[in-house]
Amino acid sequence: MSDKPWGGRFDAPTDSFVEAFNASTDVDSRMYAEDIAGSRAHATMLNSQGILTNDELAAILKGLNEIEAEIESGKFEFLIELEDVHMNIEKRLTDRIGDAGKKLHTARSRNDQVATDTRLYLRRRTDDLITRIHALQSVLVTLADEHADTIMPGFTHLQTAQPVTLGHHLLAYVEMFERDMDRFFDARERMNQCPLGSAALAGTTFDINRSQTAEALGFNGPCTNSLDAVSDRDFIMELLAAASICAVHLSRFSEELILWMSAQFNFIELPDAFCTGSSIMPQKKNPDMPELVRGKTGGIIGGLVAMLTTVKGLPLAYNKDMQEDKRAIFDAMDNLEGSLRVFGDMLPGIKVNRDAMLKAAASGFSTATDLADALVRAGVPFREAHEIVGKAVAHCIKEGCGLHEMTEKACQAIDPRLTEAMVKQLSVEACVAARNHIGGTAPEQVRQQCAAWKALLES
Ligand code: ARG
Numbered sequence: 001m002s003d004k005p006w007g008g009r010f011d012a013p014t015d016s017f018v019e020a021f022n023a024s025t026d027v028d029s030r031m032y033a034e035d036i037a038g039s040r041a042h043a044t045m046l047n048s049q050g051i052l053t054n055d056e057l058a059a060i061l062k063g064l065n066e067i068e069a070e071i072e073s074g075k076f077e078f079l080i081e082l083e084d085v086h087m088n089i090e091k092r093l094t095d096r097i098g099d100a101g102k103k104l105h106t107a108r109s110r111n112d113q114v115a116t117d118t119r120l121y122l123r124r125r126t127d128d129l130i131t132r133i134h135a136l137q138s139v140l141v142t143l144a145d146e147h148a149d150t151i152m153p154g155f156t157h158l159q160t161a162q163p164v165t166l167g168h169h170l171l172a173y174v175e176m177f178e179r180d181m182d183r184f185f186d187a188r189e190r191m192n193q194c195p196l197g198s199a200a201l202a203g204t205t206f207d208i209n210r211s212q213t214a215e216a217l218g219f220n221g222p223c224t225n226s227l228d229a230v231s232d233r234d235f236i237m238e239l240l241a242a243a244s245i246c247a248v249h250l251s252r253f254s255e256e257l258i259l260w261m262s263a264q265f266n267f268i269e270l271p272d273a274f275c276t277g278s279s280i281m282p283q284k285k286n287p288d289m290p291e292l293v294r295g296k297t298g299g300i301i302g303g304l305v306a307m308l309t310t311v312k313g314l315p316l317a318y319n320k321d322m323q324e325d326k327r328a329i330f331d332a333m334d335n336l337e338g339s340l341r342v343f344g345d346m347l348p349g350i351k352v353n354r355d356a357m358l359k360a361a362a363s364g365f366s367t368a369t370d371l372a373d374a375l376v377r378a379g380v381p382f383r384e385a386h387e388i389v390g391k392a393v394a395h396c397i398k399e400g401c402g403l404h405e406m407t408e409k410a411c412q413a414i415d416p417r418l419t420e421a422m423v424k425q426l427s428v429e430a431c432v433a434a435r436n437h438i439g440g441t442a443p444e445q446v447r448q449q450c451a452a453w454k455a456l457l458e459s
Helices: 017-021 024-048 052-070 085-097 099-102 110-146 165-189 210-216 226-231 234-261 286-313 320-349 353-362 367-377 382-399 409-414 420-424 428-434 443-458
Strands: 151-156 158-163
Touching: 017 085, 024 052, 024 085, 024 110, 024 210, 052 085, 052 099, 052 420, 085 099, 085 110, 110 165, 110 226, 110 234, 110 320, 110 409, 151 165, 151 353, 151 428, 158 165, 158 353, 158 367, 158 428, 165 234, 165 443, 234 286, 286 320, 353 428, 367 382, 367 420, 367 428, 382 409, 409 420
Parallel strands: none
Antiparallel strands: 151 158
């Protein structure tokens, strides 16, 4: 004999280790509010359709409210022998209200129930993520505006390339987070369909109203194929993909902050509240938060790979493998939300060492491209200009001077078309100011972009 809610055809009880191994309450109990909301909508619909009486519905709704209060006050004990959040709540309801509780599962299965709960839960968490991304973008735009004319080296291959403005650099991340937000909005829209009513896999023999439950739960409508509705986990894969890309953006940003805070760069200092010290080296102030955010990216990407691999070989419709979906996506949601929060809180306290950035921007022949451009303006074909400036750089490396310090004699010795007047005009300020077009690094552009972003973020 088995005392499970599904125990009728079983002779022997579940193996005690299997009971624990099979249970998912440690992971899915956090969906209790969505499970209760789904049950309220389902019971209300059953009543509208004449499947539950008014008294039965009233008892169910009252019982669900009490259970919700019990869970919220920490008094509810989730039992692993009841497997999951769904059976724990249903069993408790039946214990409290008796027969009406036993009727709640009419025209429903845990398969459509778990799919509904998970979509509802992740819809809420996606909204939270979108709010966090938005907040981080606002912080970045404010910082970018403050540093519209703070000059720093721009890198390719992590070698000095051309001077850029810090504001421009920060706005690059605002662009990335905007695409992240779009991906979350897009995934949210696609997952906002209600599986409820699909029952185990084929639908139900009862005269249900799926549009009513879908609407009551804020879905755009019911899923249109019952087999797909109970076996679809695309929304989890999509969210994990969007989360992975967003985490990768945060991780790249982290890497830059970590480099910039090193003594070798000395570009920034992160606030004390977001760093830690060393137990042995008294001088240390470590950028733990960006390091941790960079580290958590590995786990989020791992979740995506785990989910793709889990679903890859599954036949239609529901399979128990799917129970493993929640751990991956919940961890990813928690870690991404935490990472976004840390960045949003940490960045307003960043100290920028403008002098070190400016000095670094002026080193490494960062104005060489602009010298080539000056030659082009004087009629020299670009490829020849490139060659001439390359020789000038070689000369300066040998002499230990900058391009702007070359004498007329030295210029002429390299090429008669290269003049001292051209090299004298070179400055990092002129380099950035000259890139004054849509998407360029000029302070004027950065200010315009900040204004555009502010208007967008406030709308
Ligand atoms: N705990 C299960 C899950 O998360 C709920 C659905 C179980 N359905 C079933 N037929 N065993 O997937």
